[in-house]
Amino acid sequence: MKKLNFRTDTQAGRSGRRLALVRPGWRIPLALGGAALALSACNVTDFGMHTGATTQGHDIFSLYQTFIYMVIVVAVVTFGGLLYVLVRFGRRKDDQVPHQRHSNVKIEIIYTVIPAIIVGAIFFMSVSTENKVDAISPNPSLNLTITAFQWGWRFTYPNGVSIVSQGENYPQMVLPEGETTKVKLVSKDVVHGFYIAAFDFSRYALPGFTNYFDLTPNRLGTFVGRCSQLCGLYHAEMLFSVRVVTPAQFNAWLSSQGKGATA
Numbered sequence: 001m002k003k004l005n006f007r008t009d010t011q012a013g014r015s016g017r018r019l020a021l022v023r024p025g026w027r028i029p030l031a032l033g034g035a036a037l038a039l040s041a042c043n044v045t046d047f048g049m050h051t052g053a054t055t056q057g058h059d060i061f062s063l064y065q066t067f068i069y070m071v072i073v074v075a076v077v078t079f080g081g082l083l084y085v086l087v088r089f090g091r092r093k094d095d096q097v098p099h100q101r102h103s104n105v106k107i108e109i110i111y112t113v114i115p116a117i118i119v120g121a122i123f124f125m126s127v128s129t130e131n132k133v134d135a136i137s138p139n140p141s142l143n144l145t146i147t148a149f150q151w152g153w154r155f156t157y158p159n160g161v162s163i164v165s166q167g168e169n170y171p172q173m174v175l176p177e178g179e180t181t182k183v184k185l186v187s188k189d190v191v192h193g194f195y196i197a198a199f200d201f202s203r204y205a206l207p208g209f210t211n212y213f214d215l216t217p218n219r220l221g222t223f224v225g226r227c228s229q230l231c232g233l234y235h236a237e238m239l240f241s242v243r244v245v246t247p248a249q250f251n252a253w254l255s256s257q258g259k260g261a262t263a
């Protein structure tokens with residue numbers, strides 16, 4: 001353990017034994033700076049989370065990343081304070097029982113107001129991010145209908161192209177990168193969950209209720225999708241994938257799917 005430097009606190013007057021840490025005001029900023037530096041240097045600032053391969057998913061990721069930074073600050077302040085008290089006020093040989101008091105209104109107000117502010121900030125950030133993520137574009141580039149059923153998925157594109165689960169062939173939906181796709185999500189039978197981990201996105205597919213949401217992929221690639229609600233015997237077979245391609249590739253793919261496709 002790091003050796004602590006002490007100096008005599010002259011303000012303590014008669015009780016010259018009272019010791020203070022050298023420049024205690026510097027310790028927390030230094031610790032925070034060190035932690036931030038270590039985290040950025042190690043490139044672990046995504047904390048093992050998916051960073052979100054859509055703009056909506058990335059917003060969710062950024063929200064949780066901010067929460068974790070806040071947790072780190074709270075932890076450093078809390079455990080730092082605890083350690084400080086242990087070292088500074090630990091029992092010494094000739095200690096008497098210290099002065100006892102019933103309460104300290106000032107400190108109690110501080111430790112009530114600060115957490116209330118933190119919770120308020122978390123609430124405000126959550127609401128504004130959710131509003132952003134749930135916003136539906138009035139003029140999306142693509143309208144896609146996704147139908148969940150026991151046990152598979154159907155992806156229906158506007159020109160009649162339909163990709164559907166067939167036995168053990170998992171369907172693949174294709175999305176254009178950088179374009180907003182408005183999804184209409186329905187279920188034919190029971191509750192299913194449309195879930196793409198890489199998008200940091202999950203939404204119920206409900207019988208008798210239609211969910212709408214936007215997906216704006218910001219990264220090319222192929223991502224795994226699943227049903228996230230236990231929906232019966234072959235629930236585990238409700239896999240699919242998402243392939244994000246450039247808009248030009250998307251248009252070529254869509255017309256190659258044929259069925260008298262018109263742009």
Ligand SMILES: [Cu+2]
Pocket residue numbers: 148149191192193227228229230231235238
């Ligand atoms: Cu399902």
